[in-house]
Amino acid sequence: MVCQKDALVQKVCEFYEKISSLESLKPSKDVDMLFTQLVLTCIPPNPIDVTKLCKRVQEMRSKLITLCGQAEGHLESHYSTILGSFDNPLDHLNTFPYFNNYLKLGRLEFNILSQHLTNIKVPSRIAFVGSGPLPLTSIVLASYHLTTTSFHNYDIDPSANSMASRLLASDPDLSKRMFFHTKDVMDVTSSELKEYDVVFLAALVGMDKEEKVRVIDHLAKNMAPGAILMLRSAHGARAFLYPIVEPRDLQGFEVLSVFHPTDEVINSVVIARKLSVGMPVQSLDQGLGAHVMLPCKCAEIPAFNPLNKMNMIEEFAAEDRLL
Numbered sequence: 001m002v003c004q005k006d007a008l009v010q011k012v013c014e015f016y017e018k019i020s021s022l023e024s025l026k027p028s029k030d031v032d033m034l035f036t037q038l039v040l041t042c043i044p045p046n047p048i049d050v051t052k053l054c055k056r057v058q059e060m061r062s063k064l065i066t067l068c069g070q071a072e073g074h075l076e077s078h079y080s081t082i083l084g085s086f087d088n089p090l091d092h093l094n095t096f097p098y099f100n101n102y103l104k105l106g107r108l109e110f111n112i113l114s115q116h117l118t119n120i121k122v123p124s125r126i127a128f129v130g131s132g133p134l135p136l137t138s139i140v141l142a143s144y145h146l147t148t149t150s151f152h153n154y155d156i157d158p159s160a161n162s163m164a165s166r167l168l169a170s171d172p173d174l175s176k177r178m179f180f181h182t183k184d185v186m187d188v189t190s191s192e193l194k195e196y197d198v199v200f201l202a203a204l205v206g207m208d209k210e211e212k213v214r215v216i217d218h219l220a221k222n223m224a225p226g227a228i229l230m231l232r233s234a235h236g237a238r239a240f241l242y243p244i245v246e247p248r249d250l251q252g253f254e255v256l257s258v259f260h261p262t263d264e265v266i267n268s269v270v271i272a273r274k275l276s277v278g279m280p281v282q283s284l285d286q287g288l289g290a291h292v293m294l295p296c297k298c299a300e301i302p303a304f305n306p307l308n309k310m311n312m313i314e315e316f317a318a319e320d321r322l323l
């Protein structure tokens with residue numbers, strides 16, 4: 001069993017000790033430095049399977065994910081406040097230090113989604129659950145990729161929604177296509193969820209396995225048959241930062257593909273389709289292999305990661321290892 005003796009696990013445990021003793025997780029020199037170093041430690045491809053770690057390290061991992069989520073929330077609020085002070089906040093999005101990652105993640109998610117939209121060419125209504133004070137995924141998708149789609153953003157936190165909507169108020173297009181709903185995802189009704197062609201679930205909605213599975217089950221019971229669910233997961237050492245979603249967690253959905261980036265985009269992307277009654281249910285024994293996106297499918301998308309061929313090869317290589 002990989003545990004405290006492993007050099008990477010040891011390093012992550014040391015970061016956890018330092019981060020958990022911080023007085024506040026709000027952006028500051030110390031907080032920024034510790035999280036930057038933690039992220040850089042977890043980014044390189046590593047064969048570690050965090051689900052096989054000993055109990056003590058598993059507990060540390062789940063507390064670390066919670067701390068990372070809280071710090072991310074503070075970081076988003078901080079930058080949303082700064083951006084909200086500009087006349088045209090959307091012209092200054094690159095003030096946010098990770099904006100480039102969102103551009104890459106948005107393009108990746110759009111390309112994966114486009115491959116699997118069978119009945120419709122362009123979704124007319126998308127829900128983003130857990131949009132936060134800085135709803136960058138919805139902004140990137142609405143501005144560059146899905147320029148006629150309406151985005152319904154859900155967040156449990158009213159202050160996140162008021163900060164987020166302030167960012168869009170001065171934009172004549174996005175202010176008419178972005179909507180904000182203050183709700184726990186578990187309270188979003190069937191009649192509401194059935195209206196969406198695609199539902200995105202943020203990585204930090206459902207920070208532990210039980211909560212994530214409860215949210216997925218709620219979506220499985222209430223989304224329209226055939227609708228698409230886009231989720232974010234984590235692979236290798238990146239799973240010290242974000243929760244893992246496994247195909248077996250997606251009861252009621254057919255898992256279409258799982259993509260593990262190897263560049264600075266941290267999250268893996270999982271795409272699944274809500275099963276219709278009578279459709280064969282995916283066998284859990286099939287595992288990941290049958291659902292991992294094949295290199296040839298990626299190559300069919302001409303615009304796929306055009307600026308970074310090296311990274312694309314690495315991504316394919318990462319998938320090859322899984323197959």
Ligand SMILES: C[S@+](CC[C@H](N)C(=O)[O-])C[C@H]1O[C@@H](n2cnc3c(N)ncnc32)[C@H](O)[C@@H]1O
Pocket residue numbers: 072073076129130131132133134135136137138154155156157160183184185186202204205206
């Ligand atoms: C900080 S992240 C935001 C993601 C990011 N802005 C993006 O564009 O990908 C997670 C957000 O999920 C919200 N959240 C957590 N649990 C939720 C739930 N059960 N229902 C709705 N929103 C939730 C939190 O309030 C938080 O603002």
